[in-house]
Amino acid sequence: MNRNKNIERIKNEEFDICIIGGGASGAGCALDAALRGLKVALIEKNDFAAETSSKSTKLIHGGVRYLEQAFKNLDLGQLRQVRHGLEERHIVIKNAPHLAHPLALITPVFSWVEGMYFTIGLTIYGFFAKNDTMPKAQWLNKKETFEHIPTLTQKLHSSVMYYDGQLDDARYCLALAHSADKQGVAVVNHAEITSFEKDTSGKIASAGVKDLLDNTTLNIKAKVFINCTGPFADRIRLLANPALEKRLRPSKGVHIMLPADVLKSKDAMLIPKTKDGRVVFVIPFEGDVMVGTTDDEYSDLKKEPVLESQEIDFLLDTLRPYLAKVPDRSAIKSGFGGLRPLIASSGSKATKKLVRDHEVEYDESSNLLSLLGGKWTTYRLMAKDAIDDACKLLEIDTPCSTQHHYLVGGEGYGFEDWQAIEQEYKLDADICQHLLHKYGTQAREVLKHGLTKRLHPDYPFIEAEVLYTVKQEMACTLRDFFARRIRLELLDWQVTYDTVPKVAKLMGEQLQWTEQQEQNNIAAYQALLTNFMQSAGVRPQ
Incomplete structure (x- = not known):
């Protein structure tokens, strides 16, 4: 590019x-x-x-909530959305298997009646998926549920497990x-x-x-x-x-990132009801856990939507009935806000009903x-x-x-190739797995740039990715790289802040920044990260 x-x-x-x-x-x-x-x-x-x-819930799905609304309100528009989504799901995964994959979602229930209700609903949900190899929904007893997600509350009765897709958006x-x-x-x-x-x-x-x-x-x-x-x-x-x-009638949705031990699972959780009538997802993403989303009117399109303190309170409160121990605010590593491009209704529906x-x-x-x-x-x-x-x-x-049509990195992809790369380049397993997941068959193209040193000891990202993304993926700014090429901005604000100078030096050499440009770019991006932390009430270190 x-x-x-x-x-x-x-x-x-x-x-x-x-x-x-x-x-x-x-x-x-x-x-x-x-x-x-x-x-x-x-x-x-x-x-x-x-x-x-780049600010979605990272799911490829028809929309479980839309199906419920379709039947409750006899809304064919919602039903059509579910059908189209589930028909497209397998194509999205097939065309870029390095970036999209099936994901199990566990819906905890607190009574036999709830379990039956969700089992029937999710079975119907799966019925709409054509040309699909996803496993069918199943009702799990309490013991089976804890085998999937051990951090759930002991008060639950059972759970229903179904499958959707996940992607790096x-x-x-x-x-x-x-x-x-x-x-x-x-x-x-x-x-x-x-x-x-x-x-x-x-x-x-x-x-x-x-x-x-x-x-x-x-x-x-x-x-x-x-x-x-x-x-x-x-x-x-x-x-x-x-x-x-x-x-257009844009609405804002936010997500927070929490440590992996919140779930201790490779599976995700669907919280089927919140106090504002939404569903919330708790999803493993890049080794951490992402929780979202909210749905609120948003009108100031000149201002980037950011995670705010009261939105954190809402999401943590939503977790409380479902987890044995809910993390406190200090556990939040980062978060992000995004806008939905909703088409205005002729009536005065809330955005979550559009x-x-x-x-x-x-x-x-x-x-x-x-x-x-x-x-x-x-x-x-x-x-x-x-x-x-x-x-x-x-x-x-x-x-x-x-x-x-396979997307770049998708044709001929096999995740097991990470082992060959590990032996060939003598790299840590997590680095090799990361490169396969993000670049697919292009992983070796990244490694041709040398520079296999980690950008930060806690994450698998390496210096060669800076060179590759500038030369081959049109990364032009620090935020292009951190937020959308390696996703570190979504995972950890503080680590991103600390890593900015190292990346700026590598990026600046490729883009021929002057020393003053490099310093200006560092200062501007670190100021943005500080603003994110302050808006969310997370203290910068």
Whole structure:
């Protein structure tokens, strides 16, 4: 992924499609369109998956709660979401097996009646999954439950176990963008669409782009523009046509990270009811435990949503009935907030009751397509619908083929290869396993850069990853690397803070930062991390 080369292409070429937004839907659209033989550019204001697509609950699922709402409220929209999600689940896992895998989820119950209710519901949930090899839901007695999660409360009666998928969301999105780049897409991050220029009929002919890394401007020409900016879609819609009404109603969800001994399990837990009517997941992720999420209205889109103190209280309180011992606030290692791109309802429903469906909107006046709403699990279906509509505008009849396309690092992947790498490079097992999980068949490409020293003694990340991600994955800033390439920002704020200078030196050498630029970048990122800790009430050390 060569950013400078792609910028030159944008300056000098005309494209069939320009996709605005490099999250899951935008990167998915770029790959889909390229595989249909179209000439495509992908412009991302920040970094790939920098917003919603890196801040999910890391699950590939139809939505257990949506199924319950569908039956309780006779809501076919919710039922359709479940069916689409479960149909897509196996494709998401198949196309990037290094980044996505099945995950067992345990739902504790406190009576025989509850156990029967959830067993029936989760059996129906599994029924909607086609072409699927996931194990079926089963009711576990108390002894079996504790064999899976030993830290649960003794007050439970039994549990129901079912399976969904888990993914590393940011790296999955990056794999989509990287795969699109390999198919000839001109992929550029840290570049913002600032204006549209129209032809004599009022249709968009080109867009002004600001390169946010060097503060220069350029122009991109394309026959069709597709708006894939998630919760920020209204800004692009109104930039194209100020007469349009706003369609998005963003909601905020947060997660906290706790030590692994909270669960002492490779399985996850589903908490089926909270005081605000949601479900909460307690999930092993990268050796720690992630707890989330919340659902609250959010309107200040210029301000990044962050984890706040009262949200920590809510999540810890939600854990109390289910764990024998709930960790206190001092155990929290990090957390993050994200926005859902919900499509506004005609009524006044709370955001947690809005359907997580998607829509492809066509504005005939400006010729802008906007992909609105949706969720991670159905990103491929969303992209298919958007590119189908773009092909109609371009009068092209080529079908989608993404269901059969392996992403970078996925084809020929076998996790057991970590043992061969361990012997060949004489590295610790956890480092080898980490490299296979994150880079798949590209793991040896990372190791070609040498520098196998750990970035921090408590984690398996190595110095070679800094070089590889800058050269091959378009990492341009410290946060690109920590938050979305290795995910350390999500795991441990303090360790990230402490490791920033070492990474800045390695990254600065590759990106030719001056000493002053390096120090400025260190100070800015450490200040951001400090702000996260202070907002959450976690004391920096």
